[in-house]
């Protein structure tokens with residue numbers, strides 16, 4: 001009976017867990033799992049990759065997408081030092097003020113500023129993008145089923161539409177996107193950025209790098225989490241062993 | 256009674272003579288005579304209590320940083336996740352703690368169903384448990400609205416709109432619940448106030464639940480009452496240790512989720528800020544509410560009652576029926592160990608509950624296994640029917656017609672013959 005109980009629970013639990021994700025597939029292609037450096041129990045970000053990804057974000061995606069929950073000071077997590085962060089922030093112009101006479105003015109960015117993106121408001125963003133809204137990317141890997149695998153598949157998944165497919169004007173065919181047509185044209189192409197470290201800048205590499213960066217942007221505490229988790233689990237395993245031994249010992253006097 | 260009667264001495268004795276908290280703890284958690292034959296299913300009450308504590312502690316820390324304002328709520332959660340020291344830890348503990356709380360409580364309830372713990376003299380104890388379940392559902396519903404993501408907003412929309420099905424007063428009630436003509440800042444504010452309040456109401460009801468337990472004493476896997484002191488052991492150290500070990504194992508699983516898969520039980524859509532102009536493709540509640548959601552959506556028009564109202568009634572009855580279960584079950588035997596037919600139906604019922612959960616997570620018109628002739632809603636209707644059949648037909652009839660196995664004379668007898676007795 002005990003064995004049966006176990007199986008029923010295991011089967012039922014897996015049913016419940018898998019059901020949560022099943023419907024998401026809808027009509028879009030299921031993205032393929034990638035071998036990310038941050039996967040698994042000991043997963044960690046590859047700092048060089050994050051820096052490359054940030055470079056792509058800054059030079060390509062930031063033209064349309066904000067990253068509003070990330071401040072320049074957070075870039076410490078990519079391995080930049082204070083001076084480098086100050087310099088990166090200072091490259092941007094943000095609105096400051098009001099000054100003593102009550103006027104607003106433009107000033108260079110500082111580390112405490114957030115990465116707000118190019119548009120003043122949603123209407124402007126839509127006006128510049130044929131009615132579509134480029135979403136903020138700070139949480140994009142957490143806000144989509146499939147997470148980083150989906151983002152990678154999307155960025156590398158542009159192809160010409162099949163004959164039978166009716167593509168609306170201004171739309172691009174991408175079978176990973178729900179409905180298979182997306183308002184964003186393929187933002188990546190071989191060599192759109194030039195890497196200082198000599199990494200070949202083909203589309204797959206670019207997509208992987210920017211996706212890794214966006215994963216960090218969505219979950220900057222991932223490394224702390226896994227590191228602390230490891231200690232907690234080891235501690236609990238030992239504690240459980242001791243408690244089990246103590247329990248056995250006390251109960252043995254009974255029978 | 257002015258004499259110093261406490262068995263404690265010194266400062267503890269002095270306090271105990273004036274406020275007998277030490278005697279109370281000693282009596283109820285030290286000496287409390289407990290059946291010697293508990294299996295690990297008896298762990299889950301203590302585990303639920305642990306979860307409640309964890310929820311309150313982590314919740315209070317979150318409350319120090321959270322902003323219950325539609326313009327700031329979503330962002331304040333991101334501040335907690337990114338900038339507040341260990342904020343991410345508190346949030347993941349709280350978010351997944353709700354799931355583990357429900358896992359513990361559901362197993363606790365199914366344990367009660369299996370071993371007949373709801374039967375006389377434990378009816379009130381059981382009914383207080385059902386009150387706790389209802390309060391938990393309300394609390395988690397309000398909590399889920401707080402991050403103000405898409406699922407928060409649309410979940411709140413679907414659930415509050417249910418009340419509009421009530422004839423005549425429905426719409427005014429919904430407006431009253433919302434605090435306006437749409438779900439907006441007043442709604443979020445009151446949900447936050449209630450989310451902060453209800454856990455403490457739960458603490459109160461848990462207190463009554465424990466008082467009731469210590470009056471009747473615990474049930475046990477045989478379902479027969481302890482007859483001699485041989486049948487029981489003092490709660491401490493026997494069950495304090497057994498519970499601690501079980502708790503430690505439970506926390507390992509909880510920790511694995513918190514640290515290695517903190518989003519696995521959540522909905523990605525809730526990381527998109529609430530937007531009243533854009534309905535998500537599919538609105539699904541948290542997993543622990545899925546079976547009720549399935550029942551809600553499965554009921555067709557019934558006579559003069561339209562499907563929406565009928566669904567709501569069915570959903571509420573599916574929980575309220577637990578209140579009258581002690582009287583629906585006519586069997587003289589408590590434990591399913593000695594009720595071979597009930598035991599089979601019990602497992603059917605467990606499977607039905609999981610299938611209902613699956614139904615709740617899928618659009619009603621989706622084909623099941625790609626079969627042309629079978630839609631999710633059909634499965635939902637069959638399982639919903641069975642759910643009520645189980646309570647309203649099987650429970651009363653089984654007690655009358657089932658041929659039960661002989662019950663052992665005492666707990667000790669059943670333990671000593673353990674190798675021969677089937678142990679569940």
Ligand code: HEM
Nearest residue numbers: 310311314315317318321350353394395398399401402454
């Ligand atoms: C019965 C105990 C409780 C349950 C079942 C519960 C459940 C929940 C749930 C499901 C969420 C949404 C999590 C998410 O998706 O982010 C939540 C959020 C929240 N809860 Fe609780 N909660 C409980 C107790 C408390 C208490 C006692 C407090 C405060 C004193 C509290 C404060 C909060 C706050 C501030 C949030 C918003 C932060 C967030 O969403 O992470 N909770 N709760």
